[in-house]
Amino acid sequence: MDKKLSPFNVTSLVFGFTFLYLPIVLLVIYSFNASRLVTVWAGFSTHWYGELLRNQQLLDAAWVTLRVAFLTACFATVLGTLAAITLTRYGRFLGRTMFSGMIYAPLVMPDVITGLSLLLLFVAVNFDRGFWTITLAHITFTMCFVCVVVQSRLVTFDRSLEEAALDLGCPPFKTFFVITLPIILPAVVSGWMLAFTLSLDDLVIASFTTGPGATTLPMRIYSQVRLGVTPEINAVCTILIGIVTVVVIAASVITKRQEVERQKAERLAAAG
């Protein structure tokens, strides 16, 4: 059934992917440049990676970023999943329109508005700004992304499985953990990962909601980038790209394997 791509389609794919990947590839190549000048190639060297390990400020920022992202992803996954259940299962309830509005609005809201409004909230309630304010802000905007991801899985969910469990006397809470959660797990996991990377990536909201003592990696990179391009920053970026690539590929392999297993189990169940 597979047809060959027309030359036009091949061309647009080649150009498109070159456009998407060339800048990243160049950045990685130049992180191994021996020269301090970013644009002149002076031979291969891992000098800048060594520099990086001695840069305490960058390491501290990376540590803050990872902790924020981890906490954010965990809380946002729980809140986002609850919100997704609410939106797909609860039909009409008082304030539903407002609830779905509050879920979809942060997805597209410009970061500057979200950041400014959260900062003003933290100031108004006199909350010390720093690590925790960044985390709260990140949970708030990432839970909406988690919700959309989980929701798209829940709408295609076969509810008869849950009903069967309930009919057989399984309490609702247990039904959720035994039946529902395992089935929507791939979506929950990708929601977690999405929240994690969105938090790692965020510059604007973190800059607004931070206080003394909490600088995230994007904030540190940003302040250095404005002073000029350096091979050291290229090296940080390369490491980040490497980590993300490995994690994403691993995750997709795992979900694919799970999917295959699930289909196999379903076929067996149908045959049996």
Place this chain on the structure above:
Amino acid sequence: MGAKAKGRWLVVAIPYLWLLALFLVPFLIVFKISLSQDAIAQPPYFPTFDLAEGWAVFKENFSELSFENYGYVLSWDNEFIEAYVSSLVIAGISTFLLLLVGYPMAYAMARAPKSIRPTLLMLVILPFWTSFLIRVYAWIGILSPEGLLNQLLFALGLIDNPLQILATDTAVYIGIVYSYLPFMILPLYSTLEKMDETLLEAAADLGCPPLAAFWKITWPLSLPGVFAGCLLCFIPAVGEFVIPDLLGGSDTLMIGKVLWTEFSVNRSWTVSSAVAVLLLLVLVVPIVLYQNVQQRELEGR
């Protein structure tokens, strides 16, 4: 209330209250501050929402509200209106360019052999997972006067003097198109992939040339994806701050950048709040449209 109803109630209440406290209330505060005078809204800023002091104080605060800041932002001798307009223009042009670049890619992906589609999809999503800041930063090295693009053009003998691309609006367009491309491709791909190809075969059997078939069948059927993709790119592009700051020049005016400057350099919280409220008003129509598209997409399945 039984245990079951209580559990049900909790599932709604937790995310609902969270969003009320950390999404809606902050907006009300922004709105409130945008209506205050600078003296009381400048840091150190005292909470005006002190409920402990009771309703009377709240009412008193309420009577002090003024629209002065809006008058200031909307007066002609300020750069704000210009910044709003230029943000909308830049976001509009970028969205159009995104459609031009993204549509052929999404189309080719949807027509690719089924076996390689997941890989192609993965290749589109992968850059989205890498830091947005890094991707914008990568372009600085390419576009700068002594950058790789100029070196290449020079080596090919196409130019004698380096082109000034960095610090112009062109660089901002390149940056936005580059960073937002996955947001455009994914909704387009999902509508094009769902399309029933027998319609095209029928058209071909009836003697319709491929280009006309595209225009009369594929394009109209892909409109929901076009619409979703354009909104998904246009709305955040209007408020974009990092890209114009890093790639744009001093004369690139975008409202996100202006808001940030007003807030962090001029330290006027009232004016930046008013700018934010007005930016939101500009975006209300696209956001509501987006929400409807999203709702239909999820419920229509």
